[in-house]
Amino acid sequence: MDIYFILGKLILIVIIFAISLLTAMYSTYGERKIAGFFQDRLGPDRAGPWGILQPLADGGKLFFKEEILPVNANMALFIAGPSLSMLTACMSTAIIPWGTYLDIFGTKFVLQVADVNIGLLYIFGVVSLGVYGVMIGGWASNNKYSLLGAVRAASQNISYELAMGLSVIALIMLNGSLSLAEISRNQGESLFGLSGLNWNIFYQPLGFLIFIVCAFAECNRTPFDLPECETELVGGYHTEYSSMKLGFYLFAEYINMFVSSAFMAVLYFGGYNYPGINFVEANLGHNAAVIIGLAALFAKILFFIFFFMWVRWTVPRFRYDQLMKLGWQILIPLAIFNILLTGVGIMLFDN
Amino acid sequence: MQSLSNRSKQVSQKEMTFMESIYLPAIIGGLMITIRHFFAKKITIRYPEIKKLFSKNWRGVHVLKKDEQGRERCTACGLCALSCPAEAITMEAAERKKGEENLYREEKYAARYEINMLRCIFCGLCEEACPKEAIFLTNEELAPSRMDRGELIFGKDKLVEKQHDPDNKKRGGGPLEERLFHSKENSSYKSTFEGISNS
Ligand code: SF4
Numbered sequence: 180m181d182i183y184f185i186l187g188k189l190i191l192i193v194i195i196f197a198i199s200l201l202t203a204m205y206s207t208y209g210e211r212k213i214a215g216f217f218q219d220r221l222g223p224d225r226a227g228p229w230g231i232l233q234p235l236a237d238g239g240k241l242f243f244k245e246e247i248l249p250v251n252a253n254m255a256l257f258i259a260g261p262s263l264s265m266l267t268a269c270m271s272t273a274i275i276p277w278g279t280y281l282d283i284f285g286t287k288f289v290l291q292v293a294d295v296n297i298g299l300l301y302i303f304g305v306v307s308l309g310v311y312g313v314m315i316g317g318w319a320s321n322n323k324y325s326l327l328g329a330v331r332a333a334s335q336n337i338s339y340e341l342a343m344g345l346s347v348i349a350l351i352m353l354n355g356s357l358s359l360a361e362i363s364r365n366q367g368e369s370l371f372g373l374s375g376l377n378w379n380i381f382y383q384p385l386g387f388l389i390f391i392v393c394a395f396a397e398c399n400r401t402p403f404d405l406p407e408c409e410t411e412l413v414g415g416y417h418t419e420y421s422s423m424k425l426g427f428y429l430f431a432e433y434i435n436m437f438v439s440s441a442f443m444a445v446l447y448f449g450g451y452n453y454p455g456i457n458f459v460e461a462n463l464g465h466n467a468a469v470i471i472g473l474a475a476l477f478a479k480i481l482f483f484i485f486f487f488m489w490v491r492w493t494v495p496r497f498r499y500d501q502l503m504k505l506g507w508q509i510l511i512p513l514a515i516f517n518i519l520l521t522g523v524g525i526m527l528f529d530n
Numbered sequence: 531m532q533s534l535s536n537r538s539k540q541v542s543q544k545e546m547t548f549m550e551s552i553y554l555p556a557i558i559g560g561l562m563i564t565i566r567h568f569f570a571k572k573i574t575i576r577y578p579e580i581k582k583l584f585s586k587n588w589r590g591v592h593v594l595k596k597d598e599q600g601r602e603r604c605t606a607c608g609l610c611a612l613s614c615p616a617e618a619i620t621m622e623a624a625e626r627k628k629g630e631e632n633l634y635r636e637e638k639y640a641a642r643y644e645i646n647m648l649r650c651i652f653c654g655l656c657e658e659a660c661p662k663e664a665i666f667l668t669n670e671e672l673a674p675s676r677m678d679r680g681e682l683i684f685g686k687d688k689l690v691e692k693q694h695d696p697d698n699k700k701r702g703g704g705p706l707e708e709r710l711f712h713s714k715e716n717s718s719y720k721s722t723f724e725g726i727s728n729s
């Protein structure tokens with residue numbers, strides 16, 4: 180391990196960290212702007228041109244708000260809650276492959292912080308840690324609404340994690356690997372005579388459907404935003420939170436949205452691959468192809484973030500029993516059926 | 531009961547068919563509806579730059595009119611103050627001196643004339659009561675908002691009409707349209723407004 184390797188990784192970590200924070204920041208702006216557009220309004224447009232400084236104003240406001248610590252709250256846990264949420268949200272970006280490698284003066288610069296060979300397991304490990312942030316925060320608040328919100332969040336996340344895991348198993352069977360770099364590479368092969376279009380979505384449409392529904396539930400987004408359902412639970416698990424601690428919870432939610440969009444793009448929509456990648460590589464060189472791939476990956480991620488918001492302003496919230504029924508009685512059997520189907524498919528076509 | 535809007539629907543408790551119970555067609559249909567709104571024309575009026583056109587008889591901030599020769603019409607008879615249900619108007623009368631004939635039309639005039647905008651309910655009764663057609667409620671300005679109560683007691687400096695325009699009964703001058711749409715973004719708003727008023 181030479182010094183350049185470590186330095187390169189450090190730079191990459193800082194860049195990815197900055198990008199995911201920036202994306203999350205602008206998701207809050209995007210959310211408000213897009214909500215406005217869906218409701219025939221213009222959305223925020225006063226802070227800076229088209230309102231692009233709005234996230235700064237929002238963040239500044241949150242920092243200067245009074246920090247209220249409830250008297251009977253468990254202080255250590257009350258502070259640990261949002262920190263844990265934020266931490267786990269940021270951790271999962273580490274294994275996203277942003278591209279193969281850049282060739283800088285003969286040195287290979289791999290565009291992935293860590294190519295863990297159990298990448299998918301790592302995601303599930305980190306994502307299921309995220310629920311502790313919510314759970315601890317809700318419990319430490321010493322408020323029944325917070326506690327109810329936290330219990331809802333925990334049971335919802337656990338229920339949907341199962342279906343999500345099962346839907347991904349079919350994907351692993353297809354790719355024969357848990358490593359995200361490997362899965363991305365497999366999707367770079369050609370399909371219909373176009374290179375870089377061998378995307379998993381063409382083999383796993385049902386799996387993707389299950390995955391995206393579960394991703395909505397894991398991110399606590401509408402139609403599954405029951406943990407913070409205002410009509411029943413005041414503010415849900417963050418009822419007692421104020422100032423930047425509240426900001427952390429909300430921010431973690433947006434980072435989660437960014438991360439799950441990234442995983443949807445990487446797992447099912449080809450990651451950094453795009454149609455005609457070989458043609459670009461042959462004509463414009465390796466680095467250009469990688470950079471266009473990075474842009475393609477970002478376009479896919481932004482589309483999914485948009486899709487999250489689009490669904491938010493379309494589908495009303497589920498009732499809690501409907502949510503549980505959907506998770507346990509529909510998605511899990513469907514995911515198992517999908518595994519079966521994939522197995523049969525592999526048997527028939529691979530021989 | 532007969533429906534008034536012709537849009538009432540009978541509630542049906544039928545079992546959902548298979549296609550309905552998987553929700554997806556309905557969700558996709560819903561997504562298509564919302565995306566249409568995403569690209570639809572926005573009805574937001576960007577307020578300080580573009581002001582909404584008030585109706586002709588909108589009752590806004592008052593103006594004290596001058597006559598054709600630029601003389602103040604008010605004779606401080608006090609009828610407006612008397613008729614005011616909110617008791618918002620106070621005034622002090624004074625006698626016109628020699629050489630002031632070009633300033634005041636009547637022999638008695640209002641030396642001090644104040645309307646408390648915090649009390650006023652913009653009912654327009656002062657306008658109706660005035661025998662000299664001196665006070666009017668304009669259809670251009672809303673009651674302003676200020677940080678200080680004192681600033682909301684409008685004296686003659688704020689109330690008396692600035693320019694003299696015999697054709698225009700209201701404050702200011704020039705055709706109404708021109709004064710309303712003074713922003714460069716006015717065209718889009720104008721068509722939106724016409725769309726609303728036509729429908
Ligand atoms: S508009 Fe009505 S309330 Fe206002 S000053 Fe005139 S009479 Fe009084």
Ligand code: SF4
Pocket residue numbers: 603604605606607608609610611621640659660661662663664665
């Ligand atoms: S505004 Fe009219 S009603 Fe009021 S004091 Fe003057 S002349 Fe009389």
